[in-house]
Amino acid sequence: MKQLNALDLFTVGIGPSSSHTVGPMRAARLFALELQSAGLIESVAKIQITLYGSLGATGAGHGTTNALIAGLAGETAEGCDPVAVLGAWGSAVEAGQISLLGHTVPLAESDLKFEPRTHLPRHSNGMLFDAFDASGSVLLSRQYFSVGGGFVEGDEAPLMIDTDVPYAFSSAAELIEICEREGLTIAQVVRANAVAQIGEAAVEAKLASVWAAMSSCVESGLKGRGTLPGYLAVPRRAASMAEALRAREADFVPNTELSNEWLQAYAIAVNEENAAGMRVVTAPTNGAAGIIPAVGYFAKQFKKVSDERLVSEFLLTAAGIGSLYKMNASISGAEAGCQGEVGSACSMAAAGLAAVLGGTVRQIENAAEIAMEHNLGLTCDPVGGFVQLPCIERNAIAAGTAVAAVRLALIGDGSHKISLDTVIETMRQTGLDMSTKYKETSMGGLAVNVIEC
Numbered sequence: 001m002k003q004l005n006a007l008d009l010f011t012v013g014i015g016p017s018s019s020h021t022v023g024p025m026r027a028a029r030l031f032a033l034e035l036q037s038a039g040l041i042e043s044v045a046k047i048q049i050t051l052y053g054s055l056g057a058t059g060a061g062h063g064t065t066n067a068l069i070a071g072l073a074g075e076t077a078e079g080c081d082p083v084a085v086l087g088a089w090g091s092a093v094e095a096g097q098i099s100l101l102g103h104t105v106p107l108a109e110s111d112l113k114f115e116p117r118t119h120l121p122r123h124s125n126g127m128l129f130d131a132f133d134a135s136g137s138v139l140l141s142r143q144y145f146s147v148g149g150g151f152v153e154g155d156e157a158p159l160m161i162d163t164d165v166p167y168a169f170s171s172a173a174e175l176i177e178i179c180e181r182e183g184l185t186i187a188q189v190v191r192a193n194a195v196a197q198i199g200e201a202a203v204e205a206k207l208a209s210v211w212a213a214m215s216s217c218v219e220s221g222l223k224g225r226g227t228l229p230g231y232l233a234v235p236r237r238a239a240s241m242a243e244a245l246r247a248r249e250a251d252f253v254p255n256t257e258l259s260n261e262w263l264q265a266y267a268i269a270v271n272e273e274n275a276a277g278m279r280v281v282t283a284p285t286n287g288a289a290g291i292i293p294a295v296g297y298f299a300k301q302f303k304k305v306s307d308e309r310l311v312s313e314f315l316l317t318a319a320g321i322g323s324l325y326k327m328n329a330s331i332s333g334a335e336a337g338c339q340g341e342v343g344s345a346c347s348m349a350a351a352g353l354a355a356v357l358g359g360t361v362r363q364i365e366n367a368a369e370i371a372m373e374h375n376l377g378l379t380c381d382p383v384g385g386f387v388q389l390p391c392i393e394r395n396a397i398a399a400g401t402a403v404a405a406v407r408l409a410l411i412g413d414g415s416h417k418i419s420l421d422t423v424i425e426t427m428r429q430t431g432l433d434m435s436t437k438y439k440e441t442s443m444g445g446l447a448v449n450v451i452e453c
Contacts, residue, residue: 003165004327005197006190006319009284009348010210011150013077014085015274016387018286019125019332019440020055020062021077023146025085028071030152031129031142032101038140041103045134047072050113053124054334055146057116057441061230061385063277065089065112073099077150086229086277116441123147124334124439148332148340149284165193172324172365172420179361186364187316187355190323194316207311213281214270214293215307220278221269228275230386236276238269259302263403264396267294271392284322284331287338287380287387288345290395292318295349295402305356318352321368324420329428333380333440336431342398343375343427347420349402354409362414369420370405376423377430379438381445390446 013022028049035041049068051059059065069088070080092098098107120126125146131139145153167182167189169175178189194203222242228234245261270290274280283292296314299305305314322331325344330336350371354364375398383389437444 003163003168003193003197004323005194006316006323007194007198007203007206008151009149009282009319009322009326009331010206010315011078011282012209012213013150013280013282013286014080014082015063015277015280015286015289017062018150018282019146019148019334020059020064021067022150022282022286023125023152024055024059024064024127025067025071025075025077026150026152027127027144027146028068028129029074029076030144030154031131031140032072032074034142035131035140036101040131040139041100043133043139044100044103044105044131046111046132047098047100047105047107048111048113048130048132050115050128052115052126052128053119054116054440055125055127056114056118057443058382058385059114061382061442062387068112069098072101074101082278119436120145123332124436125332148330148335149326150282163197165196167193170327172368172424175320175324176361176365185313185317185355186320186351186361187313190316190320191312207315210281211296211307211311211315213279214283214296217270217273217278217280218266218293218297221273222265224269224272224276228272228386228388229277230384230388232384232386232388234275234388236272238265238272241265241268259298260400260403262301263294263298263399266297267291267396267399268392270294271387271395275386275388275392284326284344284348285333285341287333287391288341288395288398290392291342291345291399291402292349292352294395294399295353298399298403299353299356303357309356314352314356317355317364318348321351321420322348324424325427328421329424330431335439336427337378337434337439338380338394339375339378339427340431341380342394343372343378346375346398346402346405347372349399350405350409353402354406357406357410359406359410360414363409363412365420366412366414366416367406367409369416369418369423370408371402372420372423372427373418374401374405376427377434379434379445380440381438381447382440382442383447383450385442385447389450
């Protein structure tokens with residue numbers, strides 16, 4: 001069976017969007033590398049890029065223009081300087097040129113085209129790259145699709161990697177059956193499969209780097225001040241929230257009475273870093289990047305869960321549940337609405353927390369199901385095309401939902417009427433039924449009404 005590497009749902013990158021920033025950066029770099037490998041790069045006199053659907057509608061507000069320029073220059077989301085990327089498009093337009101892996105190519109603003117009303121058949125986040133020589137002849141033309149979570153597919157690119165794994169599964173029911181038959185936890189199953197795919201050393205390094213980046217993002221966000229980018233002029237507030245909570249802590253014994261407030265502050269901190277275009281972890285998307293780190297940090301601070309267990313149990317369990325959404329539904333806001341982003345992250349966080357709090361496999365599945373069930377139908381309508389309103393607060397609320405789902409699941413024995421598989425399929429169907437204007441296009445909902453007011 002072809003099996004998704006669940007750890008690919010966590011990638012260290014930059015904000016504000018996995019599908020609109022990280023994905024396009026990767027696509028642009030892939031196009032540049034293909035030109036280079038074909039020996040065509042020195043002949044390129046013009047690059048033209050067309051953004052379709054959701055990318056065409058909200059790409060500018062999501063940092064797509066900057067990401068494309070950085071990707072053509074060879075930058076990666078994992079290794080780039082986030083501050084430099086923030087000004088990449090403006091600098092290129094001002095200079096009238098871009099770097100194509102070191103080769104200078106002229107640039108005009110008209111070389112980037114937006115086609116928000118044209119949806120390519122495969123996915124709403126479509127991109128067309130065309131490279132021309134000095135005579136205007138096409139040297140290379142490629143389509144790419146940013147399918148959510150930073151994943152990029154070409155016309156023929158497979159989603160899954162074809163690797164033999166010891167415990168292949170494609171549903172929660174299969175995952176539970178494997179765990180109960182083999183006497184393993186979800187985290188142990190996911191780890192064994194990942195080791196088979198990329199090796200033990202790579203798994204260890206990946207998990208350590210992901211949790212370190214998540215923790216760092218929470219801590220940086222709690223110090224961040226000022227105003228977020230864009231004409232909305234949204235003020236950052238995580239730092240002031242933290243100050244207010246510290247001032248109140250002396251009045252509470254024990255301090256855990258403020259745990260819910262801190263949980264929300266952690267989520268807001270991460271998503272303000274994301275909205276500012278800084279270093280974040282796609283988990284499983286950038287728009288929902290604050291939920292899993294916030295719940296994990298909450299577990300560390302208020303449930304005394306060690307960093308070691310957060311790495312070895314929390315992240316792996318969350319990744320296993322997330323892979324079910326990626327395989328069987330969608331984590332793309334442009335495809336499923338915000339239920340695909342925030343809903344899946346909420347479900348993943350609930351599963352991870354239930355695991356480190358001692359839940360059984362069936363209680364973990366129940367927690368994940370509860371969390372997603374109450375995010376069904378959630379629309380994606382970012383105001384102004386920015387990952388700010390309502391996205392930042394939405395992560396805080398979803399983090400609270402994840403914790404509430406765990407509390408409810410752990411009271412029971414794991415028995416419940418609606419399965420996680422049923423909820424995932426329902427989310428997929430709901431996404432198909434949802435109007436396009438509620439799928440990351442800023443053409444409906446709050447995106448329209450806030451501006452009109």
